[in-house]
Amino acid sequence: MTTTGREQAVVLGGSMAGLLAARALADFYERVIVVERDELPAGPVHRKGVPQSRHYHTVLLRAGQVLDSLFPGLVDEFVEAGASMPNLLLEARFRLGGYQLATVDTGSLAIQLSRPLLESMVRARVAALTNVKIVDNCETTGPHFTDGRVTGANVVYRAGGRPDLLEADLVVDATGRSGRAVAWLTEQGYPAPAEDRIKVGIAYVTQLLRLDPNLRPAQDMILVGPVPGRPNGFVYAAQEGGRWILTVVGMAGDHPPADPEALLEFVARSAPPDVLDTIKAAEPIGDPKVHKFPASLRRRYEHLRRFPEGLIVTGDAICSFNPIYGQGMTVACLEAEALHRCLATGDTDLAHRFFAEAATIVDPVWQFNAGGDLALPEIEGDRPLRTRLTNRYVARLQRIAQHDPVVANAFIRVIGLLEPPTALTRPGILARALLGGRSR
Template identity: 35%
Template sequence: MEKREHAVVIGAGIAGLAAAAALAGHFERVTVLERDALPADPAFRPGVPQSRHLHSLMGAGQRALDELLPGFTDRLYEAGAVPLRTPYDHLWLSPAGWCHRFAPSHTVPSATRELFEHVVRNSVAEIGGVSLRDRTETVGLAGDAERVTGVRVRGRDDDRAEVISAGLVVDASGRRSGGRRWLRELGLGEPEAERVDSRPGYGSRLYAMPDDFADEWRIISIQPGEGQPLRGGALVPVEGGRWLVSLYGYLDDHPPVDEAGFLEFARSLRHPVLYDVVRDAVPAGPVHGFRHMANERYRYEELPAWPEGLLLVGDAVCAVNPVYAQGMSMAAMTAVLLRRLLGEGAGCRATQKEIAAGNERAWQVATGADLAYLGDTGDDAARDAGEYMRRLMELALVDAEVNRTFFDVMMMLTEPDALSSPELAARVAQGPARPPAGRAR
């Protein structure tokens, strides 16, 4: 298929960069526009306010980025990312109890969000025909209700306005996307919005890993459950010989951002192991809080009309609670889908529908969990499903084969239907041969 001339991507986060990699095979030129100044090294920037908190790249997301950017995983490890073997390296207290230490079933990289984005950005910048333009704010779309022909931008340094023409515009500008306003300006109406907010909040801090640290685990995860239903936390190794500790709470029960309050919150978790590790550790930075974590999506695919030349991806369409660590993987998987659909010659309306369908699984996982905190157990079918998942979790903690299937689904490598197969359902009905492991080390 002959390449088209020019595409524009709004936003240089993971979603925008992955989309640019997908577009590069179909357009002679791809321009990525970013409102922030893009740092030369891994660093925080205002457009990614959640970046200081724990991020995970699921197996399917890692696979997608390696497909879009060959060698990505190797580059990430070369930059300092730490391999985590699931569930072998995990000291995991789930809502149903401690997980047995099974042999590794998956290995994924652990790093700060800043390093993930840095490696992706540098990889994308090396693709022929792709250029990144920072400190440039997109203020509107060019074109009409039938076809978008480019974007209107303004330089943040000189306030200079211009129109950049493009055969395709991809809005990947996140939760702050102007997409709804821009569509209204074109006369296309307002998409239906959905929001599920369990009012969660993060508090995170980096610590120096002690030089003499040696233990059988690499990651600690303490989830809410019996005795402490609203609070959880995790400790993971990241680049630079550091631990990243993220604490979280629901229903406005948020971790404080002062040192004493942060440690006291850690001490209040269901088990003291995380607190015992960090209470004497040397901080490598301040505590950072983050509160804007509601699940939000906009049903653009249901609008009566849709212009050619425009797509929305990532958090601009569907943003889920980051506690469930699906965002980066969703973005990468959407980009792989986008590349395939462009190759098939799909129109923008059909592609937007496919993007929405691809987000559905992550939306159901995140909102299903959050609705439980809001006391919304749904109808009898939903309650039965919840009870089934509770029993399945108990089995996954002590049965290696079920644990493998569970993590295949959590890593987004296998469809959720695998958890309700007839064979697995029969094993769940029988129950574990012994109660969940009482692991605490």
């Protein structure tokens, strides 16, 4: 531990971004307190503050790497707890832009487990750190300011409604997309960050299923993405406890119905016949669950000239990505690493340095997603020449990736955030795009 006079840090919000930030802070502060409004369950149980947990949550390849470096051995523990780890693309089927990626051994293993199990296992690891305390049933009403600097967090313990001040050298806001950091800042006379939005009009409907093991499909994960003219798709994946999760997504108002029979008809619009058969043969567990997501939202904290000392913001509170790309938790992992790097080089100008690093993480992901969204004519938005050319190139590559294992692997690495989207324009891939396109 390198604390160098840093006594206490407080993290607001105990979901993935808050837990990961706490892990980073624990290497630098004598004490780290995580404040969470919900009552935290002992095990993998859904809770009110994370309603999206009922829906499919992928742990991208990059997140698997970061989680295992922050918490050594955690991925093995996921497997012991029942997570499935299909080999991409031998045991997982991806259909992107209407084309199925070639069946090839990429050497990469996906991690599939339910969001509550993932979060509860990360939380257990964070709670086991000797200098971290997680306080649940405790709501923050905002940072505490002294002479324009944040010096702690105001909280209210939900049992009894007792208010308290938790003093802190650093407060990290990880209260998610609907967190109130912007209001807290403007109330103190600080400017609000500019916001970028992409209206995607998404609805998720998720049904858990139990499968007859004899009817198990050849792959442990099947993902079909939207295409122009059909802005919907689904993912069907094995999880712990012998359960399968079917998450159906529709964009631009083309929403899946929550009625089980009508949902099957909706899935039939995009599901290959063999997959549809196994879904139909499965036994539903509980009722379908619905989640609406109107727009991707990015807050440009990196552009603010004035920002209080002693505070940073992380996770979905900075950027809430279109969930169909499954990147939010990976970006939270990368932001935790960035926070670690920033703290390792001192406290001076911490917030500006952190927001600048976070922006370099968010930028390529946001741009790539915007391109993907705008490839669908159903999504509103400007399509400058660059976007149109990029989308034509990506569509061409997706067609080639049906047969070309190198291009298919390149997609898997970019989608998994192991590589930036620019990896798709490296000379080797560019050449395949040209030659592959010509030969077909």
